[in-house]
Amino acid sequence: MSYTSTRFIRHFGLSSAIACSTRDIGYLLITPAKQKLCTAAFPMAQKGSEELLAVVGGGAAGFYGAVRAKTVAPKLNVVVIEKGTPLSKVKISGGGRCNVTNGHCVEKVILAENYPRGHKEFKGSFFDMHGPDDTMSWFSDHGVDLKVFPINRCVVLQTGKTVRTASANGGKFLLGIGKQATSPIEYVEADYLLIASGSSSQGFSLASQLGHSIIDPVPSLFTFKTLDPQLAELSGVTFPKVNAKLTLESVKRNVQQFTQVGPMLVTHWGLSGPVILRLSAWGARDLFSSGYKGTVTVDFMPDLHIEDVKSMLSRHKLQFLKQKVSNSYPPEFGLVKRFWKYILDRQGLSGDDLWSSIPNNTLTSVAFLLKNCDFGITGKGQFKDEFVKAGGVPLSEISLNTMESKIHSDLFLAGEVLNVDGVTGGFNFQNAWSGGYIAGSTIGTRVSDAHLRGLDLA
Numbered sequence: 001m002s003y004t005s006t007r008f009i010r011h012f013g014l015s016s017a018i019a020c021s022t023r024d025i026g027y028l029l030i031t032p033a034k035q036k037l038c039t040a041a042f043p044m045a046q047k048g049s050e051e052l053l054a055v056v057g058g059g060a061a062g063f064y065g066a067v068r069a070k071t072v073a074p075k076l077n078v079v080v081i082e083k084g085t086p087l088s089k090v091k092i093s094g095g096g097r098c099n100v101t102n103g104h105c106v107e108k109v110i111l112a113e114n115y116p117r118g119h120k121e122f123k124g125s126f127f128d129m130h131g132p133d134d135t136m137s138w139f140s141d142h143g144v145d146l147k148v149f150p151i152n153r154c155v156v157l158q159t160g161k162t163v164r165t166a167s168a169n170g171g172k173f174l175l176g177i178g179k180q181a182t183s184p185i186e187y188v189e190a191d192y193l194l195i196a197s198g199s200s201s202q203g204f205s206l207a208s209q210l211g212h213s214i215i216d217p218v219p220s221l222f223t224f225k226t227l228d229p230q231l232a233e234l235s236g237v238t239f240p241k242v243n244a245k246l247t248l249e250s251v252k253r254n255v256q257q258f259t260q261v262g263p264m265l266v267t268h269w270g271l272s273g274p275v276i277l278r279l280s281a282w283g284a285r286d287l288f289s290s291g292y293k294g295t296v297t298v299d300f301m302p303d304l305h306i307e308d309v310k311s312m313l314s315r316h317k318l319q320f321l322k323q324k325v326s327n328s329y330p331p332e333f334g335l336v337k338r339f340w341k342y343i344l345d346r347q348g349l350s351g352d353d354l355w356s357s358i359p360n361n362t363l364t365s366v367a368f369l370l371k372n373c374d375f376g377i378t379g380k381g382q383f384k385d386e387f388v389k390a391g392g393v394p395l396s397e398i399s400l401n402t403m404e405s406k407i408h409s410d411l412f413l414a415g416e417v418l419n420v421d422g423v424t425g426g427f428n429f430q431n432a433w434s435g436g437y438i439a440g441s442t443i444g445t446r447v448s449d450a451h452l453r454g455l456d457l458a
């Protein structure tokens with residue numbers, strides 16, 4: 001029997017973090033602050049006994065991978081080692097607005113386009129093995145909503161422990177674990193190792209101790225600061241659809257351009273909204289190199305040709321000759337009055353001017369401004385809802401079909417520890433679920449196959 005979240009809460013109370021149902025499934029309740037899990041001593045792998053999978057990181061990829069491996073190979077010992085609060089990011093991004101996957105985007109080629117780092121590689125079979133549909137089915141098959149994370153009851157969770165060192169020797173992995181840098185180190189030997197440590201520097205260090213290279217992490221998904229005092233007056237104004245082009249010049253004077261279409265929001269420090277976050281993600285590395293200085297050119301009317309915008313302005317002028325320019329503008333523009341005033345200011349027009357006094361070449365300039373409005377970027381803002389880092393272990397160093405390292409067999413990496421990041425909308429979690437699932441399936445299948453081979457030989 002499995003529990004829905006309500007049944008789970010009724011049965012175990014909010015303070016319980018884990019409970020084991022009559023099936024082999026337990027639940028880690030991630031909404032309450034306190035978490036408690038079947039904590040136990042590390043199951044040590046010993047010759048002749050079942051093997052041990054150690055998972056570094058109790059986040060989305062780590063838990064998903066651990067549960068999957070245990071489901072495929074029930075005899076495998078699995079321990080998840082988490083330095084902080086398990087599934088803390090799933091919890092942060094929850095609260096009813098949780099974008100844990102992108103249910104609208106199931107076609108793998110379109111899905112892949114949402115990953116500035118990963119888009120080429122993800123056009124292969126990665127999402128075929130476990131895509132957004134599979135993730136949603138996985139959660140609903142367990143009969144729970146996403147506030148409760150189902151875990152296999154024999155997965156052991158060790159919290160408050162940081163994996164500090166990792167080495168490979170004789171087909172095993174030796175992990176050095178300590179609470180703090182100065183704490184005594186406890187060693188664990190594992191047959192399989194899954195590094196799912198997100199964007200933590202300690203996780204990158206473990207991967208590099210095992211021979212992997214690390215692409216320096218830089219921020220992705222942020223807003224842009226601008227130095228336009230008049231723009232601040234538009235704070236809160238949204239544009240449902242703009243075409244925004246980011247132009248960056250590198251120290252070597254190479255010009256990079258990135259273009260996105262979508263909603264934009266003006267904030268009191270600059271520009272935000274999905275279109276800006278996507279530009280920040282696609283331009284993450286070049287923005288970092290340029291010191292977050294560049295230009296965003298916004299087309300506020302991407303569905304209208306400039307000639308149409310000019311004609312609309314001319315028609316409006318003829319119709320409203322005696323009216324002040326600040327009082328009316330073509331309704332087809334769909335703009336708010338505050339923004340129209342901003343455009344007039346930028347064009348050096350007084351709102352008190354009458355339409356009749358505006359020469360046609362000024363109308364042409366207004367049309368040009370509406371189609372090509374430049375904003376100087378002076379820095380990087382913060383976006384609190386979703387942020388990730390671009391960088392990590394290069395995808396070329398793992399096999400995406402198995403998530404196994406090409407450097408060490410039985411070493412797996414999944415989630416944000418890899419050089420993968422997506423735009424907003426659940427794509428980052430989906431990378432973690434897919435990668436964790438594929439790693440868990442590979443490990444579980446390998447263990448079961450070896451077990452069956454052992455039975456055959458016996």
Ligand SMILES: Cc1cc2nc3c(=O)[nH]c(=O)nc-3n(C[C@H](O)[C@H](O)[C@H](O)COP(=O)(O)OP(=O)(O)OC[C@H]3O[C@@H](n4cnc5c(N)ncnc54)[C@H](O)[C@@H]3O)c2cc1C
Pocket residue numbers: 056057058059060061062081082083084085086087088089090092093097098099100101161162163164196197198199200202203384385386387388414415416417425426427428429430432
């Ligand atoms: C505020 C915020 C909101 C977000 N909202 C969304 C969203 O709505 N949708 C979306 O798709 N993405 C969102 N993201 C991004 C998403 O959370 C990550 O992409 C995703 O969690 C990555 O999963 P992961 O398992 O790779 O890493 P994490 O979820 O970061 O898990 C890694 C875990 O490893 C632990 N760890 C690291 N190093 C060690 C070590 N040496 N020893 C032991 N433990 C270690 C960490 O404590 C952490 O718990 C958000 C991110 C943030 C910060």
